[in-house]
Amino acid sequence: MAFALPTETYAGKVYEVTIGTDKTATFGGENVLPFHNFEGTIPHKPLIAYEIQDVPPEDWPETLRKVYEGKSADPVTWAKHCQDDLKAEAIALRLIGTHPDRENRSAEEAAKTVSDVLAAINVPLIILGSNNPDKDSQVLVAASEAAKGRNCIIGKAQESNHKTIVAAAMANNHKLVAMSELDINLSKQLNILITQMGFDKERIITDPMCSALGYGIEYSYSVMERIRLAALTQNDVIMQPPMMGDIGFYVWKVKEAQASESDLPQWGNLEQRAIGWEAATAAALLLSGAELLIMRHPEAVKTINSFIEELI
Amino acid sequence: MALSGVEIFKLLPKTNCKKCGHPTCLAFAMKLAQRQVSLDLCPDVSEEAKQKLGEASAPPIRPVSIGSGDRLIKMGEETVLFRHEKKFINPCAFAVEIKDTQSHEEIESITQEVIDSEIERVGQRLRIDAIFVSNASGDGAKLQEAVNIVLKKAPQVPLIIHTEDPTSAEGAAKIAKDNRPLLFGANEANAEAMAKVAKDLKIPLGVNAKGLEALSALTDKIKSLGVEDMVIDSGARTAKEILADNTCIRRAAIKKGIKALGYPIITFAQRSDAMLETMIASLGVAKYSSIVVLSSVQKWKSLVLFTLRQNIYTDPQVPMQVEQKIYKVGEPGQDAPLMITTNFSLTYFIVTGEIENSKVPARLAVMDSEGLSVLTAWAAGKFTASKIAAFIQESGIENEISNKELIIPGYVAILSGAIEDKLPGWKITVGPREANAIPTFLKTR
Ligand code: B12
Ligand code: SF4
Numbered sequence: 001m002a003f004a005l006p007t008e009t010y011a012g013k014v015y016e017v018t019i020g021t022d023k024t025a026t027f028g029g030e031n032v033l034p035f036h037n038f039e040g041t042i043p044h045k046p047l048i049a050y051e052i053q054d055v056p057p058e059d060w061p062e063t064l065r066k067v068y069e070g071k072s073a074d075p076v077t078w079a080k081h082c083q084d085d086l087k088a089e090a091i092a093l094r095l096i097g098t099h100p101d102r103e104n105r106s107a108e109e110a111a112k113t114v115s116d117v118l119a120a121i122n123v124p125l126i127i128l129g130s131n132n133p134d135k136d137s138q139v140l141v142a143a144s145e146a147a148k149g150r151n152c153i154i155g156k157a158q159e160s161n162h163k164t165i166v167a168a169a170m171a172n173n174h175k176l177v178a179m180s181e182l183d184i185n186l187s188k189q190l191n192i193l194i195t196q197m198g199f200d201k202e203r204i205i206t207d208p209m210c211s212a213l214g215y216g217i218e219y220s221y222s223v224m225e226r227i228r229l230a231a232l233t234q235n236d237v238i239m240q241p242p243m244m245g246d247i248g249f250y251v252w253k254v255k256e257a258q259a260s261e262s263d264l265p266q267w268g269n270l271e272q273r274a275i276g277w278e279a280a281t282a283a284a285l286l287l288s289g290a291e292l293l294i295m296r297h298p299e300a301v302k303t304i305n306s307f308i309e310e311l312i
Numbered sequence: 313m314a315l316s317g318v319e320i321f322k323l324l325p326k327t328n329c330k331k332c333g334h335p336t337c338l339a340f341a342m343k344l345a346q347r348q349v350s351l352d353l354c355p356d357v358s359e360e361a362k363q364k365l366g367e368a369s370a371p372p373i374r375p376v377s378i379g380s381g382d383r384l385i386k387m388g389e390e391t392v393l394f395r396h397e398k399k400f401i402n403p404c405a406f407a408v409e410i411k412d413t414q415s416h417e418e419i420e421s422i423t424q425e426v427i428d429s430e431i432e433r434v435g436q437r438l439r440i441d442a443i444f445v446s447n448a449s450g451d452g453a454k455l456q457e458a459v460n461i462v463l464k465k466a467p468q469v470p471l472i473i474h475t476e477d478p479t480s481a482e483g484a485a486k487i488a489k490d491n492r493p494l495l496f497g498a499n500e501a502n503a504e505a506m507a508k509v510a511k512d513l514k515i516p517l518g519v520n521a522k523g524l525e526a527l528s529a530l531t532d533k534i535k536s537l538g539v540e541d542m543v544i545d546s547g548a549r550t551a552k553e554i555l556a557d558n559t560c561i562r563r564a565a566i567k568k569g570i571k572a573l574g575y576p577i578i579t580f581a582q583r584s585d586a587m588l589e590t591m592i593a594s595l596g597v598a599k600y601s602s603i604v605v606l607s608s609v610q611k612w613k614s615l616v617l618f619t620l621r622q623n624i625y626t627d628p629q630v631p632m633q634v635e636q637k638i639y640k641v642g643e644p645g646q647d648a649p650l651m652i653t654t655n656f657s658l659t660y661f662i663v664t665g666e667i668e669n670s671k672v673p674a675r676l677a678v679m680d681s682e683g684l685s686v687l688t689a690w691a692a693g694k695f696t697a698s699k700i701a702a703f704i705q706e707s708g709i710e711n712e713i714s715n716k717e718l719i720i721p722g723y724v725a726i727l728s729g730a731i732e733d734k735l736p737g738w739k740i741t742v743g744p745r746e747a748n749a750i751p752t753f754l755k756t757r
Contacts, residue, residue, distance in 0.1 A: 003525035006563040006570075038556040213616065214433075215658070218623040221598075222396040229394070255662075255748065256615065266431050268611025276590050276616040283594045284620060287555075299587070307591040310551035 007039040012235035014228075014242050014291070015202045016043065019175055020124030021151050025090050027291040028242035033228060034289050035311045045308055046291045048282075048301055049090035049126050050082040051248050054105065054113045055097035061258045063274050064297055075113050076120045083121045086301075092126040092294045093117055094249070098139045099130035107142035114146040126153040126294070128177070128246075137161040144168035153177060156207055159190055166197050177244060179207040182219045184226045184239075191238045204241040205292060212250040212257075213281045220245070221288040228289035245285035248296030251278045279303040286311075315365070317345040323361035324354065331355055372565045373574045375402075376516050376541045376602075378442070378494045379470025385441050387543070387576035387602035393562055399627040402576075404596060405603045406617060407442035407472055409582060412458035413449045419458055423465045425609035431618065434632060434657045438618035442470040444496075444605045445484075452480030459484045463491070472496050472518070472578075472603070478505035482513075489513045494543055494603075496520075496578070500530060507537035516541035518578060523547065524560055528572035535572075543603065544575045551595055554579055558600040576602030583607065590616055597621045631683030632657035638709055639664065642673030649674045649754060650709065651719040651743065652700060654681035654689045662747045670751035675713070679703045686721045697730030704735060719743045 016029030027047040032040030057065050057072050065072075071081040075093060082088040095110045097103040114127060127143045129136030136156075141164055144154050155177025157165040162178070169176040178194055180186040187208050195201045208223045224243055231239040251257055257274040259267065267273060278300035282293050286308070295301050321341035332353040334340040343349040344365070351357060351365055373388040385405045392398045410422050423443065430439035443462055447455040455475055462471065471493035473484050485495050496518030498506035510517035517539050521527040527546050534542060548557040558577055565574035579601035583589035589606065590613050596604040597620050606613070626632055633655045641664055642648075653663050655678050667674050679700065681689035689695035700720075710716060716738045720728060722745030732740045744753050 003528055005524065006560055006568050008563075035552070035555050036559065037552065038560070214619040214623065217620075218395070218626055218628070221624070222394075222628055225394050226396055256619075266611060267615050268613070270612075272586070272610070273612035273615060276587060276612055279587060279591060280594050280616045280620055283591045284598060284624075287595065287598050303585075303587040303591060306585070306588050307551060307595075310588075310592075311555060312552065 005038070010040065010232035010235075012232045012237070012240055014231060015240050017175060017203070017205065017242055019090065019126075019151055019153055020122075021149070022122035023124070024151075025124050031232070033232065034287055037312070042312065044291075045312055046286055046293060047090055048088075048293045048295055048304060049092040049124075050086060050088040050298075050301065051092045051094060051294050051296050052078040052082060052117075053094045053096045054110065055103055059096075060296070061252055061274070063257070063271050064252055067298060076116050079117045079121050083123050086298050088123060090124045090126060091117070091121060092128055094128040094130070095139055095143065096130045098135055099132050100135055101132075102130065107138040110139045111142040111146035114143045118147055118150055124152065125150065126155070126177075126292075128155055128294075131156065133158055133161040137164040140165045141168040144172040144174055147174065148172040151175070153205060155179065155205070157190075157194065159186070159193070162190065162194055163197070166194050166199050169203075170197070170199050175203045175205060177205045177207050178241075179209060182209045182211075182216075182223050184208070184223055184230070187223070187227060188230075188236075188238055191241065195238065201238060201241060205244050206239075206241045207244045207246060210246045210250045210281075210285065212254045213277055213284065214256060215250070215254055217281060217284055221284055224285060224288040224290060242291040243289050244292040244294070245282065245290035246294045247278060247282045247285065248294055251281050252296060275299045275303070279307075283307055315345065317342040320344050320365065323357075323364055325356045325358070327356065329356070367571070370571075371574075372569065373562075373576065374541070376543060376576050378472070378492055378516055379468075380490075380492055381468060383441070383468050383470055385470050385603075388574075390562070390600075391566065393559075393566060395624060396628050399629070400625045402602065403621050403625040404601050405441035405470075406593070406614075406621075407444040407603055407605045408440050408609050409444045409446055409605055409607055410458060410462065411446050411448040412451070412454040414458075416461060419461045420465055422609065423462050423469070426469055427466055429609055429611075429614055431615065433615075433618060433622060434661045435634065436622060438614075438622065440606075440609055440614060442472055442603070444472040444474060447475035447477070447480055447484075450477075452477060452483050455480050455484045456487060459488055463488060467491065470494075472605075474518075476502055476506075478502055478509055481506060482509045485509060485513050485515060489515060492516075494518050496543070496545075498530070498534060500526065503530060503534055504537060507534045507539045510541075511538045516543060518543045518545065519575075520545040520547060524557060524564070524573065528564075528570065531572045531575065542575045543578050544573070545578050545580075549580060551592055554592070554595055554601075555599055558596075562600045578603040578605065580605045581607075586610060586613060589613070593617050594620055598624055633680075633683035634660045634678060636678055636680035636703075638707055639676045639678060640673075641667040641676055642671070644673040644675050646712070646714040648672075648713075649719055649757070650677060650713060650717065651675070652677040652679060652704070653721060654679055654684060654686050654695055656681070656683050656685045656689070659685050663750065666747040666750040667754070670754040672751075672754040674754065675709070677704065677707065677709065677718075687723050690724050690727075695724065695727075697727050697734055700727070700731055701734035704738075715739075717741055721745070722749075 013031040030042040156179035546557040564570040579596040581592040681694040
């Protein structure tokens, strides 16, 4: 009996999303499970955005901070460094300094930072709040306006604050990150709420919530796989936006990315361990369905780029 | 592939004699299809039917093991493609390569690294599981020598012996045979001779052919030569090939019931770039490899890979949990602090680790919350003031300590008043939110 390769065809397809205006970047668009090029088409590689923030990265661990030393005192210099020296294809600006428990910067200050960064770069920008739902609903509105016409991604809209953020993304023509908490039904419900406001489902990026290797990644992994299966095999149109993995933010706070080798000799070299932690977290989420990754360490990005090259 | 009730029925005697305890043969067939009864209950079933049904009820991926004793590596037996459907069963093994061209000292030192690779994480002992000895020299005597060095230093570590030359294979595998090594290197050209070695020594055989069609033809051939325990390699070496072949192999075995591909997979991840090697190995862990061969032992790399394997292979329905009880960290005296947390393994191990770091002996009351983390358990109503109070009261800890003070996690500070109400005479103290603040907290109290 001739051997037939057990390939499958899928009913659905992931939406293709293009961001930016000058230099643009496109991700999504595939009609198969992650990297299944043997049974379908994958028009675009996953996109990696370098994360920067509105305040100096004093809260980042030393291993990571030193990479950006002299480049990260202000967000404009930092963004230009990522674009020009690190060849970032996109930049994610996290307005962490607006968090009430942090510097508590105002929405106006945040908007100014966004304008300044946008004036300095031509690659696409992803604008992230501080994950404080109340504050984000002011900050992201102001940031959206400041970025009008630049086709950015704004996020994250959560169930509790989505109304204002969705309205702002819609009014200023941006894409939107919709974040729910590790539950396929919650994710679907949030996408429905957003589209009921008149926002195109083709402009959403789903963030089913990231977790770091060793700290719940199996939940993120399986939720992503389930969302993607629903999108492709059941052709569930509300589950077809591309997915995002907010890798660096979750990875660089875990102990494995910080503890020194002298404290924990059995864990080996800190620098490689931390970079490996970020890269392996990214790899796992790529394999479960993420098309957009927010990452921090250039070496981890480099590794993931080589990994993607080999997979495509 | 599993047979349906009707298909099974066709193989039964169809006399409805009821000797199996079922009213009809069809009723019995239905139970068989659901794997609720065993075929032995029917005394009249034919030999032919027995064989067919036996084959059909065998797991889609054959269980194969290498090594022995408490380092035995079990592989295969998987039943699903996605981990949310059902727990992945036998965690992928990591093997490190030793070349027989390496010096005696190098071979010894890598073997030592394998022995030392064991670490504990979230209550599990994790390690580099096996050593892959390859016949890079092409010389049978050299291969034997390398195997001997490894065996002498680490007789308990499972071995994979790699050579395509049947004579060298026999020589090397013979010395290691009590340890049930995997003999890797059967291909289209040497199949008969390699199968004979594996069969005579009763050891599993690693089979390599380029592509799935050739591979399935080859496993069929080797099976007909009397070797059943195989580990397969489709020749996939790039990430793209590994993902495609492993996925198709797993699908073919599970969804199409193709027995010729129903074997554990071995994946070669060796790269000159250690970071990239870690990614290729991660791909193997996530996507269906049963053995991943690495080029070296590096502690950081091991930790990354062990952790990923542990995460991918946890039960998606039941979080890893620890027993409910009051644990002692260090040697707490009567006045040592008492802290409380939930029984999610990760939470327990992080918190205990930080208490250890503080060097302050303490008691940690771990409450059964069905394996949920502190906040998840709180949100799910499993870590409430009344449950905490009842647990503390029933534990009898009151009689072992001098001051009735309970330290609760910072994230559930909101519970402190309610617990105080329900535990008369107790003082409730709110600890830090994150565990990494526990050492400072305990030391400065
Ligand atoms: C993974 C996860 C899940 C997993 C469960 C994992 C598990 N085994 O617990 C799943 C997907 C099943 C889940 C379900 C739910 N979850 Co949930 N989940 C999470 C998530 C992402 C991580 C939790 C985790 O594993 N943390 C790691 C462990 C180690 O943390 P921990 O136990 O808290 O321990 C730390 C500290 O508390 C401290 N500590 C622990 N013990 C002690 C003791 C002392 C004395 C001290 C001083 C310190 C201390 O040290 C540890 C390390 O710092 C969090 C969000 C987040 N990123 O934190 C939400 C989160 C906990 N979930 C939440 C909710 C609401 C739920 C659900 C009710 C609904 C939902 N969103 O799906 C369900 C309930 C489950 C049920 N059975 O009914 C909310 C809780 C809301 C709140 N503010 O209380 C959170 C915070 C998400 C959010 N922001 O809304 N969840
Ligand atoms: S014992 Fe066998 S033949 Fe008799 S009823 Fe049961 S299945 Fe049919």
